[in-house]
Amino acid sequence: MNYTICNLEDEDFPEMEDMFACVFPEVETGLPDAFEYRVRNLSKGIYLDSGELAGFILCDVYGKQFEQIKINYIVVHPAYQKQGFGSILLQHVVKLCLKMKKKICLIPVMKHHILKWYRKQGFRISKVCDAAGGGKLYEMSYRV
Numbered sequence: 001m002n003y004t005i006c007n008l009e010d011e012d013f014p015e016m017e018d019m020f021a022c023v024f025p026e027v028e029t030g031l032p033d034a035f036e037y038r039v040r041n042l043s044k045g046i047y048l049d050s051g052e053l054a055g056f057i058l059c060d061v062y063g064k065q066f067e068q069i070k071i072n073y074i075v076v077h078p079a080y081q082k083q084g085f086g087s088i089l090l091q092h093v094v095k096l097c098l099k100m101k102k103k104i105c106l107i108p109v110m111k112h113h114i115l116k117w118y119r120k121q122g123f124r125i126s127k128v129c130d131a132a133g134g135g136k137l138y139e140m141s142y143r144v
Helices: 010-023 031-036 085-099 112-120
Strands: 003-007 044-048 053-062 068-076 103-109 123-130 136-142
Touching (some): 010 031, 010 053, 010 068, 031 053, 044 085, 053 085, 068 085, 085 103, 103 112, 103 123, 112 123
Antiparallel strands (some): 003 044, 044 053, 053 068, 123 136
């Protein structure tokens, strides 16, 4: 399947919001803030030849001196999951961050299958915290 990776634009938000609601039907509400504070040259969408948005990644800066890039969300439409689009987006952003000599971290991850996927992509657990309702939160960073 042919695709293009481009910066996310303001007009992409309604389509992103619909996709986000499909992937996170009840629990997540942070998309508007993550979109508003995104680093425009690192937050990317993956578009099919038809022009349809298949997925996106939202990043912002983090740290006292903005020394890290934080990946807030990677979202792939359910119709296009398990086709490598999430990995493509993540590795694209990792390469850009490495060129910029920025550290890369993830918001805390709670689900073990997601944790395993990020490990496969080259991330490691850098911090473990207790979650507010039980369980653990795993903060991850990219192994350089």
